[in-house]
Amino acid sequence: MHLTNTADTTVHAHQHTQTQPEVGVKSSKGTKPLRNPCNLCQSVRAILKRPKTGQQLCKECFYHVFETEIHNTIVDNKLFKKGDRVAIGASGGKDSTVLAYVMKLLNDRYNYGLDLVLLSIDEGITGYRDDSLETVKRNRDQYQIPLLIISYKDLYGWSMDDIVKEIGRKNNCTFCGVFRRQALDRGAIMLNVDHIVTGHNADDIAETVLMNILRGDLPRLQRCTSIITNDTSDDASGIETSKILRSKPFKYTYEKEIVMYAYFKKLDYFSTECIYSPNAYRGYARVFLKELEAIRRTAIVDIIHSGEALSASVQANESTKLPTMTNCTRCGYISSNELCKACLLLEGLNKGLPQLGIGHTTKIRRIHEAAANVAEGLSLSSTSLLSPTTALSGNGAESATVVTAVASSSTSSTLEERGKTVTHIKDLARLETMPSLQTTS
């Protein structure tokens, strides 16, 4: 059958091509030289080619290298202190599932002495998050780590389904992203943790670097490459910010290896794309990066390095002033403006002006102008909801008036309907009535 074997000088010249033709090894008995031996143990067939190094490894050596590199990342960057209470941001997807598994494993293996909890955010996306949360619940039982789920609906009064109904499928990811970041912090406060770890991997970070460059977002470019953020030892400003550290133990871990690890370990993860995200900017950055990586293997790590170098030069260049951080006057969350982004977005939602805080399209301007005209006819002495310095697409004073005007005229009915305008953390009492920690049974 397998007669013509001339094509065996295939793309990858394996180390053992000088030995007998490889065809038919599977069915053959007896001892033949090992095909594709592991570069480390030399005794078992390799099952993975590492994207980072090109090394070929067998299953056990791969597990060992994968886990040890993450351990080294944790130790070298001094991510944790003994006794830290650490929340694992868990979505049920591949990254956070592997993260939960590996954190548990390393904590046991190296006696980190960490008190681990799972923290999940329920954005309220039917047919997506409800299913993925079932995966997280199984992980809770499989890994014996307690789990807290908090929802946008409870925190903000709006689920993503509600938001999409209101604003459509454009910009919905902005709401989701801003809300999630705060929601994780809120959850962490409830859980009284010192630290949140997330499953962002090297590929994710490279994507984010790319997106921040494309958007010219220098402050975020700086933040996205740091392995640990909110580290107060670095922050001399003395401003009361979130005291909760955030880190990415997978910063140097490639997506391919995470997926292969989950596959070989048969970890239970959820892999459906968010029903609202197919057109999101990130999707394009992701595909672009994958294509780059196919041509140039080091693309991922190159882009991360570029991001680090660029952010270092941003820091060094005094003319590029980074925004000074302050606290949101409404909810107290850390913000570069008087009102934090989440409060601004919520205000827009609650007042029927959902484009607030998104950006300035001509359409919104027109609405603003129309509203401003209305405002002229009204008393301008009504309570100002937003201070004039609030960064509303650059035209501060005008917009502030507009919001007031709109609130007191056209959308006043919607306001009453939604009676309880939830300004998230302000209602600390709300948090007390939140679902309690679900421990493993």
Add this chain to the structure above:
Amino acid sequence: MATKDTLQIELQFSGGMELLFDNQKTIQADVPAFFPIVTKDTDTNQQERHAATIRDLIAWTSIELLKERPELFIGDDGSVRAGILVLINGADWELEGELEYELQDKDEIVFISTLHGG
């Protein structure tokens, strides 16, 4: 020893890849042993035919088995779309010759998407 016309190949889809295949995680497929496929009308020179490779399998799968959005499976170059991992009998296809790997009867080929977020 008669040459078989088809090879029995087990295809597995995961990481969201199964969504393109009617949610089937495993498909037992009878894949032609040689390509290009000869039909009655075509007068293909026998010598131009070659034993089926992964490249042929990808094209064949996208025509015969794929249910939707082929652009999420196959790329312009005839390979799988960037970001899809392939395993041949439990090993990374990068160790097995990738597209040029010659299919063997009873092979197990796994496609895992990494493009689906968490």
